[in-house]
Amino acid sequence: MGEYLVRRILQSLLVLFLVSVVSFALIHAAPGGPTAIFLRPGVSPEVQRIQAHNLGLDRPVPIQYLNWLGLMLRGNFGYTFKNHLPVAQIVWPTLGNTLILMTTSWVLALLIAIPWGIYSSTRQYGLADNAGSVVGYIGFSMPAFWFGILLQMFFALKLGWFPLSDMHSMGRSDLGDLVWHMVLPVTVLVLINLAGYLKYSRASMLEVLNQDYVRTARAKGVPERRVVFRHALRNALIPVVTVLGLDLPIVVAGAALTEAVFNWPGMGQLFVQMAFAREYSVLMAITMIIAAMVVLGNLLADILYAIIDPRVQLGAGGAEAR
Amino acid sequence: MSHWRAKPWAGFFAVIAVFALVLSACGGGGAKTTEQPKTTAPTAENKPVKGGTFTFAETSDIITLNPAFINDVPSADAAFFINAPLYDMDNKGQPIVSQWSLAAEPFQVQNGGTTYIVKLKPNLKWSDGQPLTADDVAWSANVIANKDLGSPLVSYFDQVKQAKALDPTTVEFDLKKVYAPFVANVLMGAWVMPKHLLENVPVKDLQKNPYGTDPAKTLSSGPWVWTKWVQKQYLEFEVNPNYWGPQPNIQKIVYKIYADQNTAVQALLKGDVDMFNGIPVPSLPAVESNKNITLVNQPGPSWDYLGLNFKGSNFPQFGNQSPFAGIKTRQAIAYAINRDEIIKQVIKGYAQPIDSPFLPTNWAYKAGAAVTYSYDPEKAKQLLAEDGWKMGPDGYLYKNGHRFEFTLQYNTGNLRRQQVSAIIQQELKDVGIKVNIQALDFSTWIDQWINPGKGQAILLGWYGGLDPDNEQIFSSKYFPPNGQNWGWYTDKEIDALWEQGNSTTDITQRKEIYAQIAQKISTDLPYIFLWQLNIIGGYNKRVHWQPEDAPFQALPYAYFWHIQNWWVSPQS
Numbered sequence: 001m002g003e004y005l006v007r008r009i010l011q012s013l014l015v016l017f018l019v020s021v022v023s024f025a026l027i028h029a030a031p032g033g034p035t036a037i038f039l040r041p042g043v044s045p046e047v048q049r050i051q052a053h054n055l056g057l058d059r060p061v062p063i064q065y066l067n068w069l070g071l072m073l074r075g076n077f078g079y080t081f082k083n084h085l086p087v088a089q090i091v092w093p094t095l096g097n098t099l100i101l102m103t104t105s106w107v108l109a110l111l112i113a114i115p116w117g118i119y120s121s122t123r124q125y126g127l128a129d130n131a132g133s134v135v136g137y138i139g140f141s142m143p144a145f146w147f148g149i150l151l152q153m154f155f156a157l158k159l160g161w162f163p164l165s166d167m168h169s170m171g172r173s174d175l176g177d178l179v180w181h182m183v184l185p186v187t188v189l190v191l192i193n194l195a196g197y198l199k200y201s202r203a204s205m206l207e208v209l210n211q212d213y214v215r216t217a218r219a220k221g222v223p224e225r226r227v228v229f230r231h232a233l234r235n236a237l238i239p240v241v242t243v244l245g246l247d248l249p250i251v252v253a254g255a256a257l258t259e260a261v262f263n264w265p266g267m268g269q270l271f272v273q274m275a276f277a278r279e280y281s282v283l284m285a286i287t288m289i290i291a292a293m294v295v296l297g298n299l300l301a302d303i304l305y306a307i308i309d310p311r312v313q314l315g316a317g318g319a320e321a322r
Numbered sequence: 323m324s325h326w327r328a329k330p331w332a333g334f335f336a337v338i339a340v341f342a343l344v345l346s347a348c349g350g351g352g353a354k355t356t357e358q359p360k361t362t363a364p365t366a367e368n369k370p371v372k373g374g375t376f377t378f379a380e381t382s383d384i385i386t387l388n389p390a391f392i393n394d395v396p397s398a399d400a401a402f403f404i405n406a407p408l409y410d411m412d413n414k415g416q417p418i419v420s421q422w423s424l425a426a427e428p429f430q431v432q433n434g435g436t437t438y439i440v441k442l443k444p445n446l447k448w449s450d451g452q453p454l455t456a457d458d459v460a461w462s463a464n465v466i467a468n469k470d471l472g473s474p475l476v477s478y479f480d481q482v483k484q485a486k487a488l489d490p491t492t493v494e495f496d497l498k499k500v501y502a503p504f505v506a507n508v509l510m511g512a513w514v515m516p517k518h519l520l521e522n523v524p525v526k527d528l529q530k531n532p533y534g535t536d537p538a539k540t541l542s543s544g545p546w547v548w549t550k551w552v553q554k555q556y557l558e559f560e561v562n563p564n565y566w567g568p569q570p571n572i573q574k575i576v577y578k579i580y581a582d583q584n585t586a587v588q589a590l591l592k593g594d595v596d597m598f599n600g601i602p603v604p605s606l607p608a609v610e611s612n613k614n615i616t617l618v619n620q621p622g623p624s625w626d627y628l629g630l631n632f633k634g635s636n637f638p639q640f641g642n643q644s645p646f647a648g649i650k651t652r653q654a655i656a657y658a659i660n661r662d663e664i665i666k667q668v669i670k671g672y673a674q675p676i677d678s679p680f681l682p683t684n685w686a687y688k689a690g691a692a693v694t695y696s697y698d699p700e701k702a703k704q705l706l707a708e709d710g711w712k713m714g715p716d717g718y719l720y721k722n723g724h725r726f727e728f729t730l731q732y733n734t735g736n737l738r739r740q741q742v743s744a745i746i747q748q749e750l751k752d753v754g755i756k757v758n759i760q761a762l763d764f765s766t767w768i769d770q771w772i773n774p775g776k777g778q779a780i781l782l783g784w785y786g787g788l789d790p791d792n793e794q795i796f797s798s799k800y801f802p803p804n805g806q807n808w809g810w811y812t813d814k815e816i817d818a819l820w821e822q823g824n825s826t827t828d829i830t831q832r833k834e835i836y837a838q839i840a841q842k843i844s845t846d847l848p849y850i851f852l853w854q855l856n857i858i859g860g861y862n863k864r865v866h867w868q869p870e871d872a873p874f875q876a877l878p879y880a881y882f883w884h885i886q887n888w889w890v891s892p893q894s
Contacts, residue, residue, distance in 0.1 A: 032768065032769040036773075047473070047474060047476055050471075051472035053472075054470075054527075055530075079530075082386070083534070084532075085535055090554070149584075164589060164592045165580070165585055165589060165594070166594075170556070263589075265555050273383075
């Protein structure tokens with residue numbers, strides 16, 4: 001396990017390095033730049049050239065990359081171009097805000113979806129199962145922003161039970177106020193996430209429940225509850241865990257549309273704004289955080305396999321997980 | 323052009339976001355009072371009270387409040403609260419001395435218009451208690467004019483040879499030549515920086531200095547000081563205890579950032595914010611039906627146009643000649659586009675057709691000076707025929723074996739332009755012209771097409787500033803990449819008139835020159851002039867003002883018109 005981890009971490013670093021090279025090149029290749037936005041009538045390209053020079057944007061891209069990498073290795077994300085603010089000061093708080101919103105909705109979605117999926121699979125086409133299908137369809141097909149607006153109209157504007165938007169009321173930062181502000185956006189995100197996880201866990205359980213060994217277990221008189229939870233569930237969870245690992249980056253990247261509707265100061269929104277503003281250093285910081293989460297998500301999924309399924313052995317001697 | 327107001331009305335190209343509305347019977351002219359404070363609760367509502375918080379919504383965070391680098395409307399809006407102008411403006415956009423201006427008396431013009439003398443009030447102070455003197459004013463002007471700074475405002479100071487402090491309250495500006503827009507650009511448009519804080523910062527490093535991004539290190543010369551910035555969320559301003567002028571009524575101003583216009587409108591409806599300027603037309607019915615909101619729905623400073631390119635190399639499929647070369651062809655296009663109908667259908671009536679770059683809300687506008695092209699497709703067909711276009715078998719016009727076909731570009735995500743371009747496409751098809759539509763990401767469009775003067779036709783807008791000078795848009799002295807004459811339009815007579823217009827200081831004479839330009843340019847049509855857009859502001863009725871302090875839309879910052887005198891009812 002230790003040796004496996006070291007190998008995977010080294011691989012991950014290589015992946016992150018390659019991601020950084022490619023993203024840096026792509027981001028800098030996009031037309032326009034941080035100073036281009038400054039242009040307006042009467043402002044000649046000369047001004048843009050002087051600014052680019054003062055801000056170091058006129059140096060060759062590989063040199064700019066090496067400068068960025070140097071800062072990065074020292075744990076510094078660099079500075080925004082237009083107003084010279086430390087990128088970390090912008091990115092970390094928004095990442096925190098996104099994590100609060102996304103992990104809450106993610107965990108809630110799982111807590112609801114997995115038991116519901118299991119239950120549905122044991123009573124296929126029953127009431128709960130059909131209800132799950134309906135929720136699934138709605139969750140898959142309803143645009144998040146639209147559902148968000150509906151909730152706002154009804155619960156914030158009409159009934160006034162919940163705040164319309166934002167993370168805190170002005171001048172407050174206590175937990176109760178935060179939770180109150182989270183209700184509507186979390187509801188939206190839970191519904192959206194629920195659909196997928198419900199389908200995965202139900203389908204996966206159904207597949208496993210039809211396996212020969214489950215029939216064997218039932219035939220030898222193992223109680224149904226034990227069949228489901230002991231024999232079937234562990235195997236059924238493997239594909240779900242894969243999906244969870246792949247979804248980890250989404251938790252970090254945030255849901256730009258939902259964040260926009262509820263004016264949640266998260267990273268999804270930040271990325272969109274910064275892309276329009278061509279703030280290279282902020283874009284790179286967010287790209288690298290998401291890339292790191294992709295790598296981490298995969299690693300965690302692999303480790304979870306070993307925990308759920310003892311047949312999977314990680315390390316030099318064992319077979320690699322799928 | 324436009325944007326003369328160092329306060330960056332600069333989003334200019336970016337008319338993207340601002341839509342507008344219509345207004346009442348508004349034809350022209352400056353300040354219109356909207357609704358008066360309601361007299362439901364006579365005591366608190368009719369008499370100004372001190373204190374309280376005024377919260378307004380913006381859809382972007384600021385970039386910097388350093389006056390030398392402000393180049394976007396959100397930053398300018400925030401900076402407005404903490405900066406006093408040299409000269410204030412009246413409701414027609416003319417310079418005046420007021421209780422809020424740094425100047426104590428009207429400026430004197432000497433040496434035939436190349437020297438301006440400004441006399442400051444004697445008691446001016448920065449928010450740190452230090453005196454604000456002629457030294458600060460002269461130093462700021464010279465720094466911004468310094469090319470090494472890379473200030474986006476440098477063009478406003480282009481004609482400033484130097485500024486000097488003659489004594490602590492007298493500044494002399496020496497210009498390189500007589501240049502009338504200097505008054506709007508610098509005397510009314512520019513803000514002052516504190517010399518005592520910044521004089522030792524090397525000019526090249528000024529953009530990286532925390533002045534303008536750190537509230538604790540940014541001084542105020544205005545009624546409020548900047549106290550807090552939570553990035554991407556909000557800014558706060560409080561009354562400036564060291565303010566040299568009359569204390570404002572409103573104690574605290576909160577600039578709250580929303581993700582987009584719709585989110586901001588919802589917040590206005592709910593009462594989370596007291597004001598939002600820039601309500602999109604589709605949201606208007608919801609706002610109108612809310613009894614707590616006063617609307618200020620009037621023509622703003624922005625206008626749309628259909629730009630035509632005259633450079634032959636942009637039309638390889640047309641034998642490297644611009645199909646727009648013939649004047650009758652351009653007039654035909656103007657006749658073929660039904661502006662009234664488009665305004666009605668797409669902008670729901672919240673715009674007025676224009677015939678020249680001089681907006682009816684600007685002092686340089688002269689009614690009847692410009693030629694109006696009313697919708698007349700038959701006339702369009704006739705003019706096209708006169709210009710040598712022949713109908714081909716496919717229903718499109720041909721000349722020299724080339725089909726009359728061009729690509730019309732606009733920026734992705736601008737719903738108004740998307741709809742307008744589709745209607746123009748159909749209307750021009752009706753007279754035999756094939757229009758292909760191309761939507762482009764804004765930055766990419768500006769960088770790859772607009773700045774280098776490429777493309778065939780564009781649907782874009784400008785913000786008109788205080789001064790009516792538009793030389794940089796229409797003169798052949800300003801071809802890309804050195805100016806904004808994107809379409810390579812050339813007319814020596816019009817070139818000369820623009821120059822005459824900005825080198826004349828007498829306003830009556832200037833007005834006459836601009837009337838001539840309006841007549842010529844509306845005949846020659848380098849652009850097809852479309853419409854001036856309304857801007858819709860929504861104000862919660864807990865915000866009060868006297869009639870003479872009512873906000874309006876036609877001038878920069880007029881949506882905060884005399885906010886120093888406004889007051890708010892206690893929060894319910």
